[in-house]
Amino acid sequence: MKAREIQIQNHMIKKKPYYLPVGDEVELFTAAYEAKIPVLLKGPTGTGKTRFVEYMAYMLGKQLKRKKGLPVITVACHEDLTTTDLVGKFLLKGEETVWMDGPLSTAVKKGGICYLDEIVEARKDTTVIIHPLADHRRILPVDKKGTVIEAHESFFLVISYNPGYQSIIKELKQSTKQRFIAINFDYPDKEKEAEIIAHESGVDKKTAADLARIGEKIRHIEGHALTEGASTRVLVYAGSLIKKGISARRACDVSITSLLTEEKEVRRAINEVISAVFPG
Amino acid sequence: MKAREIQIQNHMIKKKPYYLPVGDEVELFTAAYEAKIPVLLKGPTGTGKTRFVEYMAYMLGKQLKRKKGLPVITVACHEDLTTTDLVGKFLLKGEETVWMDGPLSTAVKKGGICYLDEIVEARKDTTVIIHPLADHRRILPVDKKGTVIEAHESFFLVISYNPGYQSIIKELKQSTKQRFIAINFDYPDKEKEAEIIAHESGVDKKTAADLARIGEKIRHIEGHALTEGASTRVLVYAGSLIKKGISARRACDVSITSLLTEEKEVRRAINEVISAVFPG
Amino acid sequence: MKAREIQIQNHMIKKKPYYLPVGDEVELFTAAYEAKIPVLLKGPTGTGKTRFVEYMAYMLGKQLKRKKGLPVITVACHEDLTTTDLVGKFLLKGEETVWMDGPLSTAVKKGGICYLDEIVEARKDTTVIIHPLADHRRILPVDKKGTVIEAHESFFLVISYNPGYQSIIKELKQSTKQRFIAINFDYPDKEKEAEIIAHESGVDKKTAADLARIGEKIRHIEGHALTEGASTRVLVYAGSLIKKGISARRACDVSITSLLTEEKEVRRAINEVISAVFPG
Amino acid sequence: MKAREIQIQNHMIKKKPYYLPVGDEVELFTAAYEAKIPVLLKGPTGTGKTRFVEYMAYMLGKQLKRKKGLPVITVACHEDLTTTDLVGKFLLKGEETVWMDGPLSTAVKKGGICYLDEIVEARKDTTVIIHPLADHRRILPVDKKGTVIEAHESFFLVISYNPGYQSIIKELKQSTKQRFIAINFDYPDKEKEAEIIAHESGVDKKTAADLARIGEKIRHIEGHALTEGASTRVLVYAGSLIKKGISARRACDVSITSLLTEEKEVRRAINEVISAVFPG
């Protein structure tokens, strides 16, 4: 039962994550971290936002010369996520009642990055609980305990947001947004993406470049018929299957075409892109 | 009370399930399993997706030379299924509180396939909980305990999805989809289907072929008026009733016609198909 | 507190229920029972579906030469019925926690028919819980306990469904339907219905025939203006009131006309039918 | 704590309620009671349905020569009323758990009338729980305890229903309706109503007749603009205020006009009716 506390050491990034910067995101994140301005990462799925946060935690941890590095606690937000899940609750332990901090209050107390992934998916109370943390006050009121926690020196708040998903119902309020600076994420350029694909899937450079070409071309279709383009991740998946002996066409089929859409017209367009690159 | 733990041995596939491959699904599944890329099975009801997963668990278990085989824990998802149901919860046991893992955390810890059938039916939190399991991290955060479980070497995530059912409300998000490769499932061809019907229901080859013919023809009607065609399963049911002495026409009536639709026009079309094959 | 278990002997059908077969429903049910194919009973209210199930339980019990007969556990499904209600839950008993099986798990364990009346009314999780019970697996996963129950040899699943009620929202999914065969229920013909009315209400044969005639005629109006016709049950009610000294016209008025509709036009049509049969 | 049981003697009708029959409702109710056919009372508010049930309980109690009479347990149904509220639940009493029957199970066990007023307002599970009680089975399954109660000899089920209120959403299902006979309730005729007003409010016969005249005339407006006419109750209220010294016009104003509608046109029509009768 003593395990009912978030083990902060579980959240240390022990080895340097593989991450290829695509612009000035490292400089912006560092400046914001130093100025204690919370960061909002904007961009489509599979462009490396999560890994970027892990990378920055690792790099800033080094820079800060903290013995144990800078932990990063990631919360994948969803419709039923409440303030209580983030801040903590009382649990019954035999005849005693035990308090258990949530991921957010743990980071606020012990320091480190708290990354709320797709916060707009969570229940509305969660977007409000971060307001006093995200402005000059840097405090977290813990209503259930009647206390207020002042944020640790190294506490840093990061949230993400996928503009492609947002509807009128699921939109961040201006009073939330205007507490953050926004760093945009987009797909890397062809050369960088090929480098990533080769590194992650183990395919040869030629195949990696071919897959990157497919990614780029599909993203041009996107504006017209796809809600979202092929992410770098699905290109890596295609590469991995090729590496395991599946033919390039079939690998692209199950990793890309089948996933992106159910519409026949669009599928045909995607297939044309693929067969132009892998004619065989 | 000691029984409050998922008995993993209950989930071993002890004898080889009867499964006739219809394409390269065995190779794709094997490659994905080896590359640790989660798999999404797409296709209509009654085309053997569940049995395919059991078959692969059996085959991979053999191949891995695991003494006890590879368990498969199936969860039929529904509207009220929450993260807690999958990941685990605390139970009160007299004066003690006991943790009980859910089906997902059991598979993550002990290894084996976790098959989330029709995951899109579940509450939204469940589709998000699998994100860190389904990418490079392969971890499962257990919020209630404040811990993070690293997936067992042999843990493998499979989900299914019936495109015929999906609406705008119940649709997998791109950020979920793009963590999987998709293997399509469809009805087997006439010869294979006849073989399955004969094997499963015990009818003679001629009757099995007749039933397979009916299946194929009804699926042609489908595009126009039926939401879904007659599955292999209902053809097997018709065969079983014939075997028990019910006339072929009546067996098809209660297994196929009455189930597929309430619309009179479509029923007439189905009946014509049946009486063409079983004129008596 | 020891009473917190479903008493299976409460569910034995001790004497032969009065039931007049209207077609081959007895043969179909018997064949399905033997082939272990679950049965879906389709038809309007008051046509004897519940009594048919009780009758079959009695008859199959005899045939099986089970000493104690075949129990039938009926569950009237409703909007708030959950999986937990069917499968069981933990109850607090003083300082102990006691497991209590639900009606479904009781039948799965101890054998007998489980009849889920109007299952489509229940919450969606309940229609999914029966999937592994209703296919080749014949198992019931008990999530709360982490166990899986293999169905008793004599366990048999029956559900009912009233097509007149179904809307797009409340519709069985194809993946549920295609696990059953469907036996249709309809109103008996005039002669059989008169026999039932006479037997159940105690009126003389002439009056019973008159009431059956009224039933038949009203069902012809139905297609146009009534959501559902007069069931055999309301005709029996009318007979019972006549037997108690209420005039035939007034008995039909309170048992039939007032119940079937609020629309004046339709009421006039019903009244004409009644006064043609009972002119006095 | 011993008081946690429904005190059946609280529900005896000790003195004969004042009730003036308006048709054959007494005979119909008696015949239905003897034939054990449940009764549905249909009609607008304030026409004496509740008092009629109390009157019949008193009269049948006498007739049955039961020493203690026939109790009547009334439940005013509402949106949040659940099966548990009707059937019973377990309560924690110190370290023990105590079962407490609900109003319905109390009447089923101990006998008497259970009157579910406006049952259509309750949650859907409650309309289903009465099905096995309202047909030939006369049983009440108590899911929470795993038992089935057979209804007491004198148990009788009465429900009410106001057709003016019903919408498509709040409508009794045919499978519920066809388990009842329906007795219609309407406003009494002018003479009877004057007699009631005089008796209940204590005003003189002339004033009572004037108020009854107003009631009758307003009900003629109703068809056009009012959802419901002035009930006998509001006419009694007007009489009571007159008796306390309020002028007849003002008494009608606050008891009738202000309550029935907010629409000016309709108010003017009502006022004209009132000032024609009470010109002063």
Add this chain to the structure above:
Amino acid sequence: MKAREIQIQNHMIKKKPYYLPVGDEVELFTAAYEAKIPVLLKGPTGTGKTRFVEYMAYMLGKQLKRKKGLPVITVACHEDLTTTDLVGKFLLKGEETVWMDGPLSTAVKKGGICYLDEIVEARKDTTVIIHPLADHRRILPVDKKGTVIEAHESFFLVISYNPGYQSIIKELKQSTKQRFIAINFDYPDKEKEAEIIAHESGVDKKTAADLARIGEKIRHIEGHALTEGASTRVLVYAGSLIKKGISARRACDVSITSLLTEEKEVRRAINEVISAVFPG
């Protein structure tokens, strides 16, 4: 813990509330109180309904020569208010379970006025729970305890209702309304209102008259563009600010204009009214 009971002495009106009658409301309320007919107060916000109830409690308390006066328990109803909140519930106290009456059952038992302010805002079950209290029965069933409380001699039920707010969804049912008489509340005339403003805010008679003039004029705009006019309360607020040294124009601005509407056109109209009265 002994404090878990409603302290009835907290609800005594110790000194005569300042209240200026505007019509025959005192006589009507008194007559209804004596005839035990529940009262519904209808009218816009800020017209003194709450204070009128306190005034009547004080006056009737005097008249009744009760030593301790007549208590008034006010409940501001809201969307989440349930029957349980009004009637009472069991609380856990260490190892014991303690019953705690709600505001309504306290008044029913101990006597006094129970004032349910804007009852239509509450959940539907609350409007039904008052039915047997509001007719000839004068009883309150306490389902949770299985008992029925007969109302104290001096118990009196008052509810309020703002017709300007009601929508089809939030409307009192006729079966509720017709259990009450309705007393209408409206803004006082200019002279009376000036007297109230002067008394409550302490401004001189001239300023009070000016403010009353503004109130009257704004209410003429109302019919066209405002959902509700300026209440007496906001005029008193303006007076209070003037008394504290804020200029009359600015005081009206923050008390009246800024509150009543966001629409520019209407604001201009209100400002014209104000600057006509306070030209400086």
Add this chain to the structure above:
Amino acid sequence: MKAREIQIQNHMIKKKPYYLPVGDEVELFTAAYEAKIPVLLKGPTGTGKTRFVEYMAYMLGKQLKRKKGLPVITVACHEDLTTTDLVGKFLLKGEETVWMDGPLSTAVKKGGICYLDEIVEARKDTTVIIHPLADHRRILPVDKKGTVIEAHESFFLVISYNPGYQSIIKELKQSTKQRFIAINFDYPDKEKEAEIIAHESGVDKKTAADLARIGEKIRHIEGHALTEGASTRVLVYAGSLIKKGISARRACDVSITSLLTEEKEVRRAINEVISAVFPG
């Protein structure tokens, strides 16, 4: 466990907050505080409403010569905030039950400002609970305990409201609004805003003036295409990033453009404003 009480000293404003008055808001707030009239602060996000409340608490605390100052308890309201969260609840502590006051009841008892930020976001019960606190009664009924708290001499209620957000569903009721006076908040003029930016971010006066100019110009676009203009806060953020070495254009890009809108046309307009001011 003893910590389960709100620590009022946590809510003292220990040092004078930096606040530049923009109009007569200090005088109005002071007059309202003295006249005990609750205050509603109206205006867009990031205009310093929260800091103004802290400033007034500090100033009034000085003025009152209270040794410990005037505490301010801020509650960021959200969709799931209930009365219980504000007023308090019982908690189980081992075998005892302990009452814990909420933020509102704490301020009511011990004195100080309770600031309910964006109250309209909270559940409806919370807007009703403040009614008796916000009128002449100045009381808070604590239903759960059956008591009524009279407000401390120095208790003062402040709420905020952003008119840009309100929809028909989320609107304060007139009966709530008319219990407050409204003080409007808007963006400060260019000179004041430059002063604030320089003070808060540490940039030089020239850059601060440039940023203030950008703010002003963007607010002119607002009326047409933006739901809300750039707040003072985002201008301060831009300043802070510039101070950390990010170029002025890039700083404005991530602090302003990326946050305010997703629409390309509007972004272009904003960019033109920025590049006119920072041409480099």
